[in-house]
Amino acid sequence: MLQLTVLREQTDLVVAGLNKKNYKNAAQEVAALLDLDQQRRQVQSEHDDMQAKANSISKEIGMLMKNGEREKAESYKAQTSELKQQAKSLAEQLSTIEEEVQKALYRLPNLPHESVPAGRSAEDNEVVLQHGDIPQLHEGALPHWELIQKYDIIDFELGNKISGAGFPVYKKQGARLQRALINFFLDEAIQAGYMEVQPPILVNEASGYGTGQLPDKDGQMYHATADNLYLIPTAEVPITNLYRDTIVPVEQLPIKNTGHTPCFRREAGSWGADVRGLNRLHQFDKVEIVQITLPEKSYETLEDMSRYIQGLLQKLELPFRVLRLCGGDMGFTSALTYDMEVYSAAQSRWLEVSSASNFETFQANRLKLRYKNETGKTQLLHTLNGSALALPRIVAAILENNQTPDGINMPKVLHPYLGFEKIG
């Protein structure tokens, strides 16, 4: 959520930013919002005056009662009842306006960082770098959805039976590979100074709002209505919300947390031709890294996180590229996002395996996640996160890129975790 003070004081910048994100009617909406805000403050101050008068009369009555001047006290009571009426109606107006302000604020996405390229769609994303050679596959090489059948390591049919499409069952070396990747990713993160946490994977509504999934992405999350809890679409939600409503002591910054969780996504309306196999699932595993930093450090931190993720991909010996997302393709809450894509050789396409973002104060504002600066003033912190990494597409790329006519070679770095070097 954008800060009202920023909207007030840097209106032009806000409108320009929203435009870059392809937000429709930015200028009008911002103007309307500022108008509402103006109204709100007007009504607020009228209400407060009323309240102040009523308060002082009540105090007076209290004094009189104490001194035994009952009759005089009674005479004051009449005065307050009118004030009370007025204050009540103003309070109603106020809460209506506040609700509108809130709704309007929730609609606005985060502003893009100045380095974000303009653009409408994924085609306008900027390739920042590419690393590794595109593998040349042997004659008769298979896409991963056939490889997993051939070696009987991931079973979609079984998943269909017990849950539905998009819920694969990992078996044998396939299950072992999942576990190896999770452990590898967690160990690496801990090595890099992140603290491991195992959060709940069902979260309440407040948490959904805190990180911005609600109300924007309502309908994309599985909702356990009986208890009004949501299955998390990413560990970002619980891990960042650990710090909701907190003023973090400066000496504890930066906060670096990591965690593995399953992630659940309804993916309503996003099924198409290129989502076969592991490319898009309703449930998958991911290790997430989250950082909370001082505002002035957050972009440096984003670069660190990006480099860290690239390091993982290198260790896994996967060819990858890094994209800087354009304004139109970025997420609602992000100010700058890098996507990491690995090359999936049998599909001949790049697959997104990680997304690292700086949210600046957008989440922190909703989360009320703050610190006290040198002058003792309470200020919002910056939040960041990145996948490190999401498993399914990593698995797809490992399987496809390393296949040989007589088995699939596993990346060396995983050998100790796997207990085998080759599938098949």
Next chain:
RNA sequence: AGAGAGGUGGCAGAGUGGUCGAUUGCGGCGGUCUUGAAAACCGUUGACUGUAACAGGUCCGGGGGUUCGAAUCCCUCCCUCUCUGCCA
């Protein structure tokens, strides 16, 4: 799931209708003393909103109500703890 108890400032813990945003202790910060530190003593120390700055307003789990006035009374929801039951 049933019965009971309870949710107050960073923590502990008073306050049961009136100058209570809240006694006190701990912790934190500043100072005195000290070569320095500890101890002791003195002072200070919540958040949000609002203002140029004051003032003012709001907040004692959430929401609603009674009252001139609510942390305190009533209703409702949520949560925690103890016991009983059940169970990975």
